[in-house]
Amino acid sequence: MSTIQTIGVDLAKNVFSIHGVDAYGKCVLRKTVKRNKLLDTFANLPPCIIGMEACSGAHHWSRELKKLGHTPKIMASKFVIPYRQSEKNDPNDAEAICEAVSRPKTRFVSVKSEEQQAVLCLHRIRHSLVKNRTATINQLRGLLSEFGIIIPQGRYPLQKMVPDILEDAENGIPFLARELLSDLVNNIRHLNEEILRYDRKVYRLSKEMKQAAKLMAVPGVGEHSATAIVATVSDGKQFGTSRQFAAWIGLVPRQYSTGGHVHLGRISKRGEKHIRTLLIHGARAVIARCKEKTDRTSLWLQQLVERRGYKRAAVALAAKNARIIWALLTTENEYQANYISG
Structure with a gap:
């Protein structure tokens, strides 16, 4: 059996397709393995280049494969698509990944550590909270307009004016609507508290990360x-x-x-x-x-x-x-x- 030089792995939740080639580009390995057998499969292979698409779990598997002596490389899916032959399925995707990882002009994603991914988790969760707050504010503004009440743009005018609007018994808003709108106001307040809590975590991290502290000297960063x-x-x-x-x-x-x-x-x-x-x-x-x-x-x-x-x-x-x-x-x-x- 020829020595395997390059392997393409189509990542998934439970079942992974593997396609390996030798130094001449000839296919010498083509199989499907379950999640609990993936690392055992690569532990029995000689050190080689392993290509993967950037997706959920790619950085985790890359770190684990590095421990086994392999050289994992992560790339965006747009670099893989041109090399896919025939129909889209897991084995064909693995073959395309194997081909793309060997091309000299393919650009790769650097493998992130657990600490880096933890910081990015913080940013993603905070970003989702900000989006939820914006959506709730827009919903509240739209519902108030149904009763002829228009709020100026921006969250600060809304948060300042809505409590007085809900307390005004003469503006024609039914009691049920007041209860429901009050729930939205409480949701916004809760989201404000959550976002502030995450902001404080970001501020603490910025003091602990040496490179981040250096970048903050740049105006606008x-x-x-x-x-x-x-x-x-x-x-x-x-x-x-x-x-x-x-x-x-x-x-x-x-x-x-x-x-x-x-x-x-x-x-x-x-x-x-x-x-x-x-x-x-x-x-x-x-x-x-x-x-x-x-x-x-x-x-x-x-x-x-x-x-x-x-x-x-x-x-x-x-x-x-x-x-x-x-x-x-x-x-x-x-x-x-x-x-x-x-």
């Missing part, structure tokens, strides 16, 4: 942005350049060029949506205060806002910060406000 970036990309060395890092976040222009003519459009919005959102929100906060400052970045922003508008300036600053963040992660340098490269 706060505790949430810094901890999310460090937990997601660690030292950032999987990206060859700062532009690759910005492109992964989705902050570079979408390109459609042909015949020597370069056409650049809006930002691509690919990759990591959560980090992109945090960086743009941070950039907005910087722009709001830039008129009061005279450093190089603030002067540049003032001119950019005047020339290109507020929203484009916010995205430009977010992209600039992404490149600075990559430089800080991949080197021992500290942030300098008026730094000029030599």
Whole structure:
């Protein structure tokens, strides 16, 4: 039997398809194993490259396979789809993964540690709470409009005005509706408390994570942005350049060029949506205060806002910060406000 060089694994909950090839690309292993037998199967194989799609459990299996001496590699599903032959099923997916992991231009996801995934769990849970609060606020505003009561936009005006509205016996809201709307108000208050509790956890983590504390020196990068970036990309060395890092976040222009003519459009919005959102929100906060400052970045922003508008300036600053963040992660340098490269 030829020595196995590369293996593709189609991950699932209980049943996994495996496809292995030798140095010449010939299939020498094709089987299906159950979850409790997966590690035993790989423990009996020589060290090899193992490809997997980025999905739930991919980082866990990668850590376990590393312990067995293998080299696991995680990739996005978009890199696998072009290599799938015939119909979509688990064995064909495993074969496509095996082919994709061996291609030189395939980009891989760095394997995260348990600690990194724990920090990302915190961010995801908090994000879901914020979405639930926004949905509840919108529902409350919509239900009040059914009774002819219009609330100004924003959660602070709503939270301030609704208690007085519910206590007003002359506004025509039936008693049952008052009870139900009061329940929604209590839900919003509970969500506020939960979000604040998670915010405090993020603040504590930002003090404990050395890299995160360094990133927070960049204007527009706060505790949430810094901890999310460090937990997601660690030292950032999987990206060859700062532009690759910005492109992964989705902050570079979408390109459609042909015949020597370069056409650049809006930002691509690919990759990591959560980090992109945090960086743009941070950039907005910087722009709001830039008129009061005279450093190089603030002067540049003032001119950019005047020339290109507020929203484009916010995205430009977010992209600039992404490149600075990559430089800080991949080197021992500290942030300098008026730094000029030599």
